[in-house]
Each structure stands twice: as C-alpha cells, then as structure tokens.
Amino acid sequence: MAAVKTVYRSEHDSIGERSVPKDVYYGVQSLRAAENFHITGLTMHPEIINSIAEIKKASAITNYEIGLLDKRVADAIVRACDEIAAGKLHEAFIVDPIQGGAGTSLNMNANEVIANRAIELLGGEKGDYALVNPNDHVNYGQSTNDVFPSAGKMAVLKLLIRAQIQLERLYAALTQKAEEFDGVIKMGRTQMQDAVPIRLGQEFRAYSEAIRRDIVRLERAQDEMRCLNMGGTAIGTGINADEQYLRRIVPNLSKVTGLRLIQAFDLIDATQNLDEFVAVSGAVKTCAVNLSKMCNDLRLLSSGPRCGFNEINLPPRQNGSSIMPGKVNPVIPEVVNQVAFHIIGGDMTVTMAAEAGQLELNAFEPIIFYHLIQSVETLTYAVHTLVDNCIVGITANAARCKAMVDNSVGIITALCPHIGYEAAADLAKRAIETGGSVKDLILEEGVLDEETLEKILDPYSMTEPGISAKELLER
Incomplete structure (x- = not known):
C-alpha cells in the first residue's frame, strides 16, 4: 500500500x-x-x-x-x-x-x-x-508576559478548588472515624516508646484538625491565584494596551471563566515577582507533609497482623507479595507517602525558579507551572484514593488496644501527683524488670489501696485533662 x-x-x-x-x-x-x-x-x-x-x-x-x-x-x-x-x-x-x-x-x-x-x-x-x-x-493588546502567568494562575486556581473538595471529603471521613473510635482506649506513644493512654478517636480527631488547617491554607492559596497581571503586557507598563482594554480585560475574563479574578494593583510588580506561586506551593507542601505523617501513623498502627501494633485494620486492597501468601500491604498510605515526597521536591523547584527571576521578568514560569500543577493534581488524586480506599474502611481492634494499655508501664505516669515522680519511676523500673503489672506491684507493696488505685488508673480518665487538687491535698 x-x-x-x-x-x-x-x-x-x-x-x-x-x-x-x-x-x-x-x-x-x-x-x-x-x-x-x-x-x-x-x-x-x-x-x-x-x-x-x-x-x-x-x-x-x-x-x-x-x-x-x-x-x-x-x-x-x-x-x-x-x-x-x-x-x-x-x-x-x-x-x-x-x-x-x-x-x-x-x-x-x-x-x-x-x-x-x-x-x-x-x-x-x-x-x-x-x-x-x-x-x-x-x-x-497582549504579551506572553501577561498571558502566560495569568493562564498559569487560572489553571492552578481551578485545580486548587478541586483539591479542596477532596480535602473536605477527607476531613469529613476522619471526623466520622474520630466519633466511631471515641471509646477505644489505647496507648499513646512518644519517640516510639510507650507514653500514656489516649483514645483512638482522639488520634483521628487530631488528623482531622491538621486537614482542616490545610483546607484553610488552600483557600488562601486560591486568593493568591486570583490576582492577574493582564493588561500589563511586556513588563507591566501596559505598552500597546488601550486604556479601555486595560480596565475591561479582567472583568471580562471573570465573566468568561466564572472565576472571581482581580487585576493586580501594581502590574509591574505582578509581572516580575512570582512569590504567589511560592506561597501556593508552600501550602500544598504543608498539606503533603500532614498527609504523609498521618499515613506513616496508619502504617504503624496497622502493622502486623500478628507481630506488629495491630491496633487498627486497613481495608485490604490487593495482594501484597508474589512470594508470601496472604500478605497484604498498606498500599494506599504508601502511595500517599510517595506523592508527598514528589510534592516536597517540586516545592524546591518552584522556590528556586521564583528566586531566579531577573529585573522585569521571570523566565522560569514554565517549570513553576509544570511542577505546581503536578503537585496540586497528584495531591488531589492521592487524597481521593486515601478517602475511598482506606479511611472509610478502617476498623479498630479494641480488644488488642485495651490489652496493651492494661499491660503497659506508661500508665504509672498518672501516679506521679499522688506518690511522687521518683517513687513512680522506681515502680516502673521494677515492673519492666519483672514483667509484672504496675497495678499488682502497687497493691502488693501497699502503696495505695485498690479503690484509690482503680480511680487513678481509670484509662478513660487518663485521656482527659484535670486532676482534683482537693483530693491531692487530702492525701
């Protein structure tokens, strides 16, 4: 042919x-x-x-x-x-x-x-x-130097709006889990060591609060992208742009797009300085950091199922190994971690490109848009899969959580106001050495009576602030 x-x-x-x-x-x-x-x-x-x-x-x-x-x-x-x-x-x-x-x-x-x-x-x-x-x-009436940055801002703005929608879904899912897990008592940990009791619901509430702050940051980021240098033409002086065009172009662009857009007060500043993109990239990076930290926690809390924390169950999404039968990996948190690494690296590129501008124009907007758009879009997709394929399906192993609290030495922290730090530390050391429970050791030595001890070491009470000063004075 x-x-x-x-x-x-x-x-x-x-x-x-x-x-x-x-x-x-x-x-x-x-x-x-x-x-x-x-x-x-x-x-x-x-x-x-x-x-x-x-x-x-x-x-x-x-x-x-x-x-x-x-x-x-x-x-x-x-x-x-x-x-x-x-x-x-x-x-x-x-x-x-x-x-x-x-x-x-x-x-x-x-x-x-x-x-x-x-x-x-x-x-x-x-x-x-x-x-x-x-x-x-x-x-x-245009120049690349007002058209291109304005197009970039509009594109990022649209993608930020979509990202915010997914973050709001994540916030709602985490809030629902916080309520569902409110009665599940578990051990809190600091520096990967046993600390004091906390409710699983409180942990998820903390995750939701971090995401709430991210939503606020993304709303502010959208405002950074609404301010355009259209009408500034080559270097912001508006050369070759009619005065009426200069006044009408951004209002007309708002009508065309349905977006709330404004014209920069100083078009020269808006043409040469790209700090808005740095601010937006920073907000996206901060969100990525919060997401990655939360996903680190989810991987740890679900580790096991026999030889790890095993305090929560992540929904199984796919086989985890080509050689180990029955192994299921935390693939959704893992992919969110990887997206976060990608975003954090892209933020450095955006930062350096914005810094590299010279005089009346920054020539490096293409790399800024390339990375920033990738960052916002991958963040959106990552949050979407995190909500649908992970968060909504998480369940708690309440019995496992309770058993670890009951067997923990960390609960002895609650005794410090009653018997003093040094005495409590000595009891903790001996409990670790003997493998016995803190409660049994205290009762054996007659440090406190059983009724008082049960009251002090009530796990739920230990997850709420406040002790009675009156009771302490009476002892």
Whole structure:
C-alpha cells in the first residue's frame, strides 16, 4: 500500500520560511518550539490550554467592545476559543511544558491554533493570516508576559478548588472515624516508646484538625491565584494596551471563566515577582507533609497482623507479595507517602525558579507551572484514593488496644501527683524488670489501696485533662 504523501503549506516568521503540514492548526512558531524543546515528551496540561483559550476569548470580546477588532473576526476567535475550552483541538498544542522563552512558545501555539480555526470558520484556508493574524488579532493588546502567568494562575486556581473538595471529603471521613473510635482506649506513644493512654478517636480527631488547617491554607492559596497581571503586557507598563482594554480585560475574563479574578494593583510588580506561586506551593507542601505523617501513623498502627501494633485494620486492597501468601500491604498510605515526597521536591523547584527571576521578568514560569500543577493534581488524586480506599474502611481492634494499655508501664505516669515522680519511676523500673503489672506491684507493696488505685488508673480518665487538687491535698 502506497504511503500517504503529506501536503505542506509555507509559513514564515522572523527566522525565515518553513513548511508546515497543510491540515494542522499550529503554525511555524509552534513547530520551531516543538523542535527546540523536546524535554518531557509531554504536552501542556489541559487546564493551561483551556485557560489560555479563555484569556484569548476575553481579549477578543474586550477589543471588539472598544472598537479595535472587527465583529466577524472577534466572533470567529471567540468560537475557536470556545471549542478549545470544551476540549477540542488540544492535540494541536504541541509545545513541551518545559520551554525557554518565558512561555512565548505556548502563547504563540495558542495564537496560531486559534487564528487557523477562526480562519476556517470564516471560510478561509489554514495559514491565510490575512483573514485572522495570530499576532495582530488573536494576541491584540497582549504579551506572553501577561498571558502566560495569568493562564498559569487560572489553571492552578481551578485545580486548587478541586483539591479542596477532596480535602473536605477527607476531613469529613476522619471526623466520622474520630466519633466511631471515641471509646477505644489505647496507648499513646512518644519517640516510639510507650507514653500514656489516649483514645483512638482522639488520634483521628487530631488528623482531622491538621486537614482542616490545610483546607484553610488552600483557600488562601486560591486568593493568591486570583490576582492577574493582564493588561500589563511586556513588563507591566501596559505598552500597546488601550486604556479601555486595560480596565475591561479582567472583568471580562471573570465573566468568561466564572472565576472571581482581580487585576493586580501594581502590574509591574505582578509581572516580575512570582512569590504567589511560592506561597501556593508552600501550602500544598504543608498539606503533603500532614498527609504523609498521618499515613506513616496508619502504617504503624496497622502493622502486623500478628507481630506488629495491630491496633487498627486497613481495608485490604490487593495482594501484597508474589512470594508470601496472604500478605497484604498498606498500599494506599504508601502511595500517599510517595506523592508527598514528589510534592516536597517540586516545592524546591518552584522556590528556586521564583528566586531566579531577573529585573522585569521571570523566565522560569514554565517549570513553576509544570511542577505546581503536578503537585496540586497528584495531591488531589492521592487524597481521593486515601478517602475511598482506606479511611472509610478502617476498623479498630479494641480488644488488642485495651490489652496493651492494661499491660503497659506508661500508665504509672498518672501516679506521679499522688506518690511522687521518683517513687513512680522506681515502680516502673521494677515492673519492666519483672514483667509484672504496675497495678499488682502497687497493691502488693501497699502503696495505695485498690479503690484509690482503680480511680487513678481509670484509662478513660487518663485521656482527659484535670486532676482534683482537693483530693491531692487530702492525701
């Protein structure tokens, strides 16, 4: 069978002439960028593509409103942008997420795709830029330096909203488990050594409180992403942007997206400084740290089942070994741990890239968006699987927890206010040496009577604050 011959169209840019496949929506500048930056083997995240299409749509609407763009051209651009935001033509966005040029490659990829689709809608042939020009029409009143960071912020904002939804589900699941396990008494541990009793429900309540704080941080992070430098064009001075465009572009963008967006008070500051991304990355990293610590605990508490803590049971999700029959591993907490490590590493990249900016522009936004979007998205997926495949199915081994409390030396801490630290420490040492119980040793030596001892060593009472000063004075 004969090979299908590719037909080309000729395009040019300031570098020179190039042949571009006739039927593709991208143009010469996209092609050069794809050749120059084959870094990850990936293409742009869909939300970045959707967000830049929304910016181009809002710009076309604004330029038409103020009389700077013909209605037919503006309508064609808007229709092309709507198609992209609906998920079409994404295959025409061929540039790598990591690219030199501070995002110019993506901006021109979008300009070319939108222009060629608009040309088609107007009855022309792709590449006939006399009808709709990527720079003069689609990019009118804009620069990569306000479009690209704004698209990045909008994409991150959308993903943060999704992440918050999953964190709220996790908070609810942990709160439910806190209530379910409130009556389960177990030993608390510090530095992996027996400490004093705690209720399993209290442990889960503490997890939920950490997640609640993370939700608050992500809400603040969303506000960091709402502030755009649209209208600032090249360096924030607004060169080539009409005064009316400058006033209308962000309100129109809010209408197009349905997002609450605001224009930066100082567009020069907003163009050159990327501290908002560092703040957002920090909030995501903090959440990852909390999740990973909690998952460490879940793996420890469920360890065993015969030779570990075995205080809780994680729902079995899959076989744990190709050689050891019946082994079931804590795979869900493990994958959350790995996502956390990934996020923590990405945070360092975001930090260094934001720091590396020079003068009026930071050229390293592409790597910031690449890592930050990955971090927010993987966090979202990790929390989703943690809730559905782990947290909601956790059960408590109440008898095992009680047995370890009854056999623990740590409960002797409650005796310190009554017999003194030194005497309590001596009793603890002897209980460990003999393997006997603290209670039996105290009764044998007549340190306290049985009624008083039972009252002091009531496990539930030891999980709540407060002792009676009056009773201590009476002793």
